[in-house]
Amino acid sequence: MTLLEIKDLTQLFSGLCAVSELNLSLDERELIGLIGPNGAGKTTVFNLASGFYQPTHGEIIFQGRNLAGLKPHRVSALGIARTFQNIRLWKEMSVLDNILVAQHFQLGYGLGSLFFRTPRYLKRERDIRHRALELLEIFKIDKFADEKPGNLPYGMQRKVEIVRALASGPKxxxxxxxxxxxxxxxxxxxxxxxxxxxxxFDLSIWMIEHQMKVVMSLCSRIAVIDFGRLIASGTPSEIQQRPKVIKAYLGDDQL
Ligand SMILES: Nc1ncnc2c1ncn2[C@@H]1O[C@H](COP(=O)(O)OP(=O)(O)OP(=O)(O)O)[C@@H](O)[C@H]1O
Ligand SMILES: [Mg+2]
Incomplete structure (x- = not known):
């Protein structure tokens, strides 16, 4: 079953073509990679797929629904969660609050429920807290729930970001x-x-990564882009042998 379908996706930034006529699809329960040289347009593709940018041209269909015009919190509510290349955690909040606040944004609670604390709101609140603590425990960072993220080593901050994304129960x-x-x-x-x-978890993962060891060992399929265009797609061993990929990205010494 197709989960995400990207059709003719193009993103222009005042003349610069960051993503160009990209076509790609991802199935349910797939773990795939997206690689390419610096500035190839990888993060832009994620920014488009998560509602941070609206495409200049083309479509992104998620579970049969066109994401056009949807803001990031709406896309997240539909089941797409993300982490950021440059960690984006709120420095002044605890690790736990970072996760809880993200869920509140996604659920789009109105001010009414915040002020009057309706029973439905309180129940949701308890469920979200429970799930967040459970995930922190699974990731072995529960003892840092009350710490500010900035006090944690970089590797743990990355884990907090992954927990925050998972807490929304993404597909x-x-x-x-x-x-x-x-x-x-x-x-x-x-x-x-x-x-x-x-x-x-019952989800698909799409991962951008420069470290070959990570993508090659995890991904069943890898898409390679260069100058915003798809230049190859296939299993790790297939893409490692494509001359275009070697030239654009891996470098001759890799093989
Ligand atoms: N908001 C923006 N405004 C203008 N140009 C942008 C914007 N975001 C990205 N770009 C440009 O689009 C191109 C693609 O950038 P992008 O961040 O998607 O690349 P990337 O493949 O993620 O690179 P890296 O591996 O360095 O993270 C770059 O030339 C970048 O400068
Ligand atoms: Mg990037």
Whole structure:
């Protein structure tokens, strides 16, 4: 079953073509990669798929629904969650509150329910808190629930971002360079963690990553873009052999 379908997606930034006529689809329960050189347009694709940008041209269909015109919190409510290349956690809030506040945004609570604390609101609140704490425990960061994220090592902040994304119960999780800035032991742990998340949760994962070890070991399929265009797509071993990919991205010394 197709989960996400990208059709003729194009994004122009005042003359610069960041994404160009991109066609790509992702099935339910797939773990795929998106790679390409710096500035290839990878993050822009995620910004489009999560409602942060509206495409200049083309369509993004998620579970049969066109995402055109939807704001990020609406896209998130439909089941697409993401992490950011540059970690975006609220520094002045605790780890737990970072996760809870994100859920509130997504649920679009009105001021009425906040002031009057309706029973339905309180029940949702309890459920969200319970789920957030459960996820923090699974990720072995529950003891930092009351810490400010800035006090945690980088690797843990990345985990908090993943927990925040998972807390919304997504059908599609977009990870933008989850291994960036991590020590090699943390990278190994992250690979295990992402595989575990994929096995345990009923979702698909689409991951941007520069570290070949991560994409090659996790992804069943990898899309390669260069200058916003799809230049290859296939299994890790297939794409490693494509001359275009080697030239654009992997470098001759990789093979
Ligand atoms: N909001 C924006 N306004 C103008 N130009 C942008 C904007 N966002 C991205 N770009 C440009 O679009 C191109 C693609 O950027 P993007 O961040 O998607 O690349 P990337 O593949 O994620 O690169 P990296 O591997 O360095 O993260 C770049 O030339 C970038 O400067
Ligand atoms: Mg990027």
């Amino acid at each position: 599609l999780l977009l990870l933008d360079e989850p291994a960036a800035g991590l020590q090699s032991t943390d990278v190994t742990e992250l690979i295990t963690l992402i595989q575990w998340v994929f096995d345990q």
